[in-house]
Amino acid sequence: EAGVTQFPSHSVIEKGQTVTLRCDPISGHDNLYWYRRVMGKEIKFLLHFVKESKQDESGMPNNRFLAERTGGTYSTLKVQPAELEDSGVYFCASSPGQSYGYTFGSGTRLTVV
Amino acid sequence: GQQLNQSPQSMFIQEGEDVSMNCTSSSIFNTWLWYKQEPGEGPVLLIALYKAGELTSNGRLTAQFGITRKDSFLNISASIPSDVGIYFCAGRTLTQGGSEKLVFGKGMKLTVNP
Numbered sequence: 001e002a003g004v005t006q007f008p009s010h011s012v013i014e015k016g017q018t019v020t021l022r023c024d025p026i027s028g029h030d031n032l033y034w035y036r037r038v039m040g041k042e043i044k045f046l047l048h049f050v051k052e053s054k055q056d057e058s059g060m061p062n063n064r065f066l067a068e069r070t071g072g073t074y075s076t077l078k079v080q081p082a083e084l085e086d087s088g089v090y091f092c093a094s095s096p097g098q099s100y101g102y103t104f105g106s107g108t109r110l111t112v113v
Numbered sequence: 114g115q116q117l118n119q120s121p122q123s124m125f126i127q128e129g130e131d132v133s134m135n136c137t138s139s140s141i142f143n144t145w146l147w148y149k150q151e152p153g154e155g156p157v158l159l160i161a162l163y164k165a166g167e168l169t170s171n172g173r174l175t176a177q178f179g180i181t182r183k184d185s186f187l188n189i190s191a192s193i194p195s196d197v198g199i200y201f202c203a204g205r206t207l208t209q210g211g212s213e214k215l216v217f218g219k220g221m222k223l224t225v226n227p
Contacts, residue, residue: 004155035215042116043201043203043215043217045216048208055210059208102215106155
């Protein structure tokens, strides 16, 4: 089966611009998660979807971040406007249910200059 | 918030040597997980531990879930060059919204010299 796919793999944008990251989970996985690793720090939870519903978005840094999951399939994470501190690697993961192992995507490396 | 203290932060070893790393926390976790990340890839699950005191092996990897549920260690025996990467511990916990999330350590970068 295809794994979790993230696009783009790299993005370099200027401060104040908008960037949209996309995640295609494993087919049939209802649970989709976004995590972020800022340079030198640990990987941190951002939010969790169950199908198209946001189950928990307590990890989202601020209202410049907007996540959606259209029809319970792929998900997008938009950063608008981007700030320098948003730079990092954004990971998406999916699982068939809670308490199951997650499969992570390769991540999107976002650099805001 | 919950934090995992992972040590050491990096290790340089010779091929064939064993390596140990551990994670501790002031919080209790019901599940401990160990992941490996290689350059350009996402974290890949190595071992999952579900019960306090559990000792689990996966090939040359052995991990244990501490009795207090606040710590875990991972051992790699007879290291080989392809063991190179960043190893993360993670604890599974409930979020404020009743969901589940993983809390990660900062990772340990392993270098294996042939």
